[in-house]
Amino acid sequence: MHQPPKLGKLALVLSTLFAATPASLSFAADAPDAPDLAAVPAGEMQRVEVTAARMRNERVELSPKVGTTVYTIDKHMVDNLGQGEGTPFNEVLLRLPGVAQDSKASGSIHVRDDHANVQYRINGVQLPESITGFGQSIDTRLVDQIDFVTGALPAQYGLRTAGIVDIQTKEGVKPGGRVGVLVGSSSYVQPSAEFFGSQGAFNYYLSGSYLGNKLGIENPLPTRSALHDKTRQSKTFGNLSYFVDDNTRVALMFGTYLGHFQIPNNPGQPPGFSLAGVSDADAGTSTLASDRLDENQREVNRFAVLSLQKSMGDLHFQLSGFHQYSELHYYPDPVGDLVYNGVGSNSMRSNSASGLQLDLSYKLGASHTVRAGAAYTRQTTHSDNAVAVFPTDDSGAQTSTTPITIIDNGARTGRLSSLYVQDEWHVLAPLTVNYGVRFDKVSAFVDEQQWSPRVNVAYKISEGTALHAGYSRYFTPPPQELAAQSSINLYANTSNAPEVPVSNNVKSERTHYYDVGISHQVSSALTVTADAYYKKIRNLLDEGQFGQALILSPFNYESGVAKGLELAAVYSEKNWGAYLNVTTQKAQGKHIVSGQALFGNDELSYIANHYIYVDHDQKVTLSGGAHYHFGDSQLSTDFLYGSGLRLTPDGGAPNSGSLPHYTTVNATLTHTWKKTPVGTLEGRIALVNLFDKSYLLRDGSGVGVGAPQYGPRRTVYAGLSASF
Numbered sequence: 001m002h003q004p005p006k007l008g009k010l011a012l013v014l015s016t017l018f019a020a021t022p023a024s025l026s027f028a029a030d031a032p033d034a035p036d037l038a039a040v041p042a043g044e045m046q047r048v049e050v051t052a053a054r055m056r057n058e059r060v061e062l063s064p065k066v067g068t069t070v071y072t073i074d075k076h077m078v079d080n081l082g083q084g085e086g087t088p089f090n091e092v093l094l095r096l097p098g099v100a101q102d103s104k105a106s107g108s109i110h111v112r113d114d115h116a117n118v119q120y121r122i123n124g125v126q127l128p129e130s131i132t133g134f135g136q137s138i139d140t141r142l143v144d145q146i147d148f149v150t151g152a153l154p155a156q157y158g159l160r161t162a163g164i165v166d167i168q169t170k171e172g173v174k175p176g177g178r179v180g181v182l183v184g185s186s187s188y189v190q191p192s193a194e195f196f197g198s199q200g201a202f203n204y205y206l207s208g209s210y211l212g213n214k215l216g217i218e219n220p221l222p223t224r225s226a227l228h229d230k231t232r233q234s235k236t237f238g239n240l241s242y243f244v245d246d247n248t249r250v251a252l253m254f255g256t257y258l259g260h261f262q263i264p265n266n267p268g269q270p271p272g273f274s275l276a277g278v279s280d281a282d283a284g285t286s287t288l289a290s291d292r293l294d295e296n297q298r299e300v301n302r303f304a305v306l307s308l309q310k311s312m313g314d315l316h317f318q319l320s321g322f323h324q325y326s327e328l329h330y331y332p333d334p335v336g337d338l339v340y341n342g343v344g345s346n347s348m349r350s351n352s353a354s355g356l357q358l359d360l361s362y363k364l365g366a367s368h369t370v371r372a373g374a375a376y377t378r379q380t381t382h383s384d385n386a387v388a389v390f391p392t393d394d395s396g397a398q399t400s401t402t403p404i405t406i407i408d409n410g411a412r413t414g415r416l417s418s419l420y421v422q423d424e425w426h427v428l429a430p431l432t433v434n435y436g437v438r439f440d441k442v443s444a445f446v447d448e449q450q451w452s453p454r455v456n457v458a459y460k461i462s463e464g465t466a467l468h469a470g471y472s473r474y475f476t477p478p479p480q481e482l483a484a485q486s487s488i489n490l491y492a493n494t495s496n497a498p499e500v501p502v503s504n505n506v507k508s509e510r511t512h513y514y515d516v517g518i519s520h521q522v523s524s525a526l527t528v529t530a531d532a533y534y535k536k537i538r539n540l541l542d543e544g545q546f547g548q549a550l551i552l553s554p555f556n557y558e559s560g561v562a563k564g565l566e567l568a569a570v571y572s573e574k575n576w577g578a579y580l581n582v583t584t585q586k587a588q589g590k591h592i593v594s595g596q597a598l599f600g601n602d603e604l605s606y607i608a609n610h611y612i613y614v615d616h617d618q619k620v621t622l623s624g625g626a627h628y629h630f631g632d633s634q635l636s637t638d639f640l641y642g643s644g645l646r647l648t649p650d651g652g653a654p655n656s657g658s659l660p661h662y663t664t665v666n667a668t669l670t671h672t673w674k675k676t677p678v679g680t681l682e683g684r685i686a687l688v689n690l691f692d693k694s695y696l697l698r699d700g701s702g703v704g705v706g707a708p709q710y711g712p713r714r715t716v717y718a719g720l721s722a723s724f
Contacts, residue, residue, distance in 0.1 A: 062318055062359045063124055063166065064371060064424055066434040067456025067470045068151040069517055069531045071096045071568070078140060080627050080636040082668045082686030082717055085141035086182045086190050086209070092140055093165065094640060095625065096148050097531075097566040097581040100618045101642065102697060103218055103709055110616045112150060112533060113562050113587035114162035115542050117476060121166045122253060122305070123239075124318060128353035128377060129160070130301045131326040131481040137257040137301040139235040141192060141207055144170045151531065152470025152515040155420040155436030155454045156359065156373060161474045161513075169239045169253070172196030172203045180682075180721025186225060188213040188717070201243040208236045218709035220266040222694040227291050229264040233257070247311040254304040263295035266707060273342040273390055273495065276401040278335065293336040300327040317360035324353045326481070328551060334388070338403055342495030344388035349551060351481035353379035355416075369424040371436075377416040381481050384409045389494040398495065406490050414444025414480045422454065430460040442477035448508045450475035464521035474511040478541060478554045488597050498597035500604060506554045506594045509541040528569045535562040540589045542614055544704015546598045553598055555704075557589030557607075560614075578626035587617045603654055603703070613655045615702040619643045620661075633671045640664050648701040655702050662695030664688075664711065679724035686717040 073092060081087045081095075090109050093099050102108035111118055120127050120138070130137055149157070149164035157164055175197030182190040192209035216231025234257070241251040269290035278288065303324040310317055327350040337344035355377035362370050385408040391400045422436025434456045441449035456470035491497045517531035540560030543552040564585030571578045588611040592604055606612075625638030644659030668686040692714035700708040 062316060062361050062371065063121075063156060064154050064369075064422070064434060065147070065149055066154065066424055066432055067458045067468045068149050068153060069468075069515075069529070069566075071148045071150075073143075073146045073148070075144060078143065079670065080625065080634070080668065081638070082666045082688045083182060083190075084668075084670075084684060084719065086192065086211075086719070087140050089136050089138040089140050092143075092146070093148065095579075095581075095623050095638065097568045097623075098150060098163075098564065098583050098585070098621075099623075100583075100616070100621045100645075101640065102616060102645070110618070111163035112564055113585045113614070113617055115614065115616050116479075117160050117162035117541070119157065119160035119164045121164065123167070123169055123251070123307070124359065125253075125305050125307065125320045125322060125357055126159075126375065127303060127305075127322065128324045128351075128355070128379060129479050129481065130324070131328050131349050131351045137235070137255065137303075137326075138167070139207060139209055139237055139255075141194060141209065142167075142169050142205075142237045142239075142255075144168045151468075151517065151533065152456055152472040152513050153454065154434050154456060155422040155438040155452070156371065158418055158420070158438050158440050158452065158474070159416065159476060161472075161476060161511075169237075170194075170196065170205045170207075171239060171241065172205045173198050176724055178721055178723045180719060182684075182717055182719035184213075184717035185715045186213050186215040188215075188715070192721075203241055205239040206237070208234070210234045215712060216261045217264055218697060218711070220264055220700075220708045220710070222710050224713045227265040227267065228262045228294065231259065231261045233259040249307075249309045251307045251309070252304070253307075255302065257299070257301040259299040261297045261299070263293075263297060265291045265293050267291035269340055271339045273339055273398055274401045275335065275338050275403070278339060288336065288339060290336070290340060293333040293340075295333050295337065296331045298327075298329045298331070300325070302326075314363040315360065316362075317358065320357045322353075322355055322357070324351075326351050330551065332388075338388055338390070342390055342398070344403070346386045347551060348382075348384045349481060350382045351379055353377055367426045370421070371424070372421040373419075375416070375418045378413065379416075379480055380411065380413045382409075382411045387491075387496060389491065389496045392493055392495055392497065394493070396495075396497070404494070406494070406496075408487050408490055410487070412444060412480065414442065416477065417441045432458045434458075438475075440475045440477075442508060444480045445478070445505045446507055448475075448477065450508075450510060466519050467517070469516040470514075472513045472515075474509070474513055476509040476511070476541060478506040478508065499600050500596045503597035504594045506541070507539040507556050509556070510538045512536045525573055526569065526571045529567070531566045533562075533564055535560075537561065537589075539593070540614075542589065542616075542704065544598065544615070545706035546704060553595060553704075555595030555598060556593050557614075558591035558593045560587065560589040561611075562587035575630070576626065576628040578624070580624040581622065583621045584619060585617070585621075586619065587614045588612060589614055598704070606653060607703075610653065612653065612703070613646050615646050615655050615705055617655070618645050619658070632674065633669065635667075635669050637665065637667045639666070644696075645698065646702050647699050647705075648703070659696050659699060662693060662711070664693055664695070665690045676722075678722050680722070682719075682721050682723070684717070684719045688715040688717065689713060 078085055093109055094101050098112045100110045145168045147166040153161055177195040179193045190211045194207040196205040211233040214230050215226055216229055219226035237255040239253050241249055243249050267290055305320055305322040307318055307320040329348040332344040334344055357375045359373040364370050387406045387408055388403045390398050390403055393399050418440045420438040425433045427433055436454050438452040452473040452475055454472045458468045460466050488498055488503055513535050515533045519529045521527045537560035540557040541554055543554045546553055567582040569580045590611045591608045620643040622641035627636035641663045643661045646655040647657045647659055648654050649657040666688045667690050670684040673681040695711045697711055698705050698709040
C-alpha cells in the first residue's frame with residue numbers, strides 16, 4: 001500500500017492498517033532531529049544501532065495488526081501537549097478517536113464505550129493489570145511510540161480487548177541524557193531525569209520523576225482549589241538490553257510507582273450516625289465538619305520483565321518472563337467516616353502476578369505468515385479489611401453508639417492460560433486475510449474457558465483507498481484483583497449491611513464483535529478514516545465505586561449491546577498540521593446478575609426488566625488540535641469535547657440522564673536553544689483549560705458512581721529541560 005512521505009523525523013501519526021503494509025499519516029514538520037548517525041563514532045555503536053532497529057522491527061512483526069484500526073502517537077505529538085513528557089499517560093490517550101475521559105487522577109478512560117478492558121503492552125509483552133486506583137504507573141517520558149489498536153482484533157490479542165496500548169520504549173545508543181523541571185498552579189512541581197547510551201553490545205535507558213501538587217484527585221466542588229487534596233508520586237523505569245549476536249537480544253525492563261493521596265473533602269455534608277464520645281451537637285461543627293476529614297490512600301506498583309528475542313532466518317520469536325506487584329491501602333478518618341457514613345474501613349488490596357509469554361512467527365512461502373503463541377499467568381490476591389461499624393436492628397436503625405470492628409480478610413490464587421494460532425494470507429495483491437483461533441481459560445473466583453475464532457479481511461481499493469472488515473469472538477474474565485466479593489454475612493445487623501443480601505460471583509464477559517472501516521487519502525496532505533463497530537455481549541462487565549476508597553468493584557449485566565462510529569482526519573503541511581476526531585456511540589446493559597449486594601432493591605428491579613445506559617456511556621466525544629513551527633519555536637493547541645457521562649435524575653430511571661456537555665481548550669508555546677554551554681535547552685509555557693471552564697465529570701449519581709468530580713480549572717505550566 002502507498003505510504004506517504006514523512007514530513008518530520010518525529011511525528012504524530014494516525015494510521016489505519018488494512019493490510020500487511022500500513023498506510024500511515026504524518027502530522028509534523030521541522031521536528032527535532034534524531035541523533036545524527038554521522039556524529040556517532042564508527043564501529044561498534046553504529047552496528048548496535050542498526051541491529052537494534054532491525055530487531056525492533058522484527059519484534060513488531062510478531063504482533064500483526066491486519067484488518068484492525070491503529071492510531072500511532074510518537075514523541076513529537078507528546079511534545080505538542082501542554083505538559084509535554086510530563087503529561088499523564090491517560091491524557092495522551094484522550095487525543096485518540098473513541099477514547100472518552102473519566103476520572104483524570106485515576107487514569108480512567110473509556111474506549112469504545114467500554115469500562116477499562118484496556119490491555120497494556122510494553123515492547124510486545126502484556127503486563128498484568130495494576131490494582132492501583134488514583135495513580136498511573138506508566139510514565140509518558142519513557143514512550144518512543146504508542147500504537148493504539150482497536151476493532152476486531154487478531155487471535156494474538158485476548159483477555160483485555162477494548163483497546164491495545166502497545167508501547168515501544170526509548171532505547172539508548174548515543175550516550176546522553178535529559179534533566180528538567182515542570183512547575184504550575186496548585187503547587188505543581190515535577191522534576192525528572194533520563195539517562196541513556198551504550199557500551200559495546202550493551203545499551204541502556206533509565207528515567208525517573210517526582211510529582212507533588214495540591215490537586216491530586218478531582219475536586220468534588222467547582223472551586224479552583226480543593227480541600228485536603230495533596231499528592232506525592234514517584235516513578236522509575238529502566239530498559240537494558242544486550243546483543244549476544246546480530247540475531248539475539250536479551251532485555252530487562254523494570255518500573256516502579258509509589259503514590260500518596262489525600263481524599264478531598266466535600267463541605268456541608270450532614271452527619272448520619274451518632275458516635276460515643278461525640279455529641280450530636282459537635283457533629284457537623286468546625287471540629288468535626290465534613291471539610292475536616294482526613295482520609296488517605298497509598299498505592300504501589302512495580303514490575304520487571306526479562307525477554308529473549310531471537311531470529312533464525314524466517315523464524316522469529318520472543319520469550320518473556322514477568323512479575324508484577326501492586327498494592328492499594330485506604331486509611332479512613334477513624335471518627336469522621338463513622339459519623340458521616342456509619343462505616344470506617346481500613347482496607348488493603350494487594351496482587352502479585354508472575355508469568356510467561358511466548359510469541360513466534362514463521363514465513364511460510366511468499367503468501368503465508370504463520371504466527372502462534374502462549375501465555376500463562378499465576379496471581380495471588382489478598383483483601384484485608386478492618387471495618388468499624390455500628391450495630392443496627394432489623395429495620396437498619398442504629399442501636400448503639402459504640403462501634404464494633406469486623407475483620408474481613410480473604411485471599412485467592414488464580415491462573416490465566418492462553419493459546420493462539422493464526423495465518424496471514426496474501427490472497428491477491430490487493431487482498432489480505434488474517435484468520436485464526438484463540439483459547440483462554442481462567443481459574444480464580446470462577447472457572448471458565450472459551451475458544452474464540454477471529455477473521456480479518458483487508459482490501460486495497462485503489463492507491464489511496466483501503467477497506468477492512470473483521471469479526472472476533474472475545475472472552476474477558478473479571479479482573480481478579482478487584483473481583484473479591486465481601487463476606488456480606490459478616491455485616492448482618494450492622495450499618496454496613498447490604499440492602500440485597502445476595503452477591504453472586506462475577507462472570508467472564510463473552511462478546512461477538514463486528515467491525516468495518518475505510519481509509520481514504522484525499523490529497524498528499526489530507527487523509528480521512530471512518531470505522532464502525534457493533535458488539536453483542538453476554539455477561540457485560542462493568543465496574544463501580546461503592547465506598548469511600550477508590551477500590552472499584554466489578555459486576556455483570558446479563559446482556560448488553562454497544563455500537564459506534566469513529567471519524568478521523570489528519571492534515572499535514574511543511575510547517576503546520578492539524579487533526580480532528582469525532583466519535584458517537586451507545587452502550588446499554590440489562591439485568592444485573594452478579595455483585596447484587598452493591599445495589600438497592602429498586603435499582604435491581606428496574607434494571608432486571610429494562611435496558612439502561614451504562615454509567616460511562618457518552619454519546620459524542622470530539623478531540624482535535626493543531627501546531628505551527630516557526631524557527632526554533634512551536635505553537636500548539638488542542639481541545640476536548642464531551643457530551644457528558646450518564647447520571648440518574650431525581651425520581652428517574654438509573655443512568656437515564658446525562659451531564660452537561662463541556663469543552664476544554666489548551667495552548668502551548670515551546671522554544672529550543674541549541675548548542676548552549678549545557679547542551680540543548682527547551683522551554684515551555686502552557687495554559688490548560690485556557691478559558692477556565694468549570695465542568696462536571698461525575699455528579700455522584702448513576703449506577704456505581706462515587707462522589708462528584710469536577711475537571712480542573714485553568715492551570716498554568718512552565719518548564720525547562722536540558723538535553724546533553
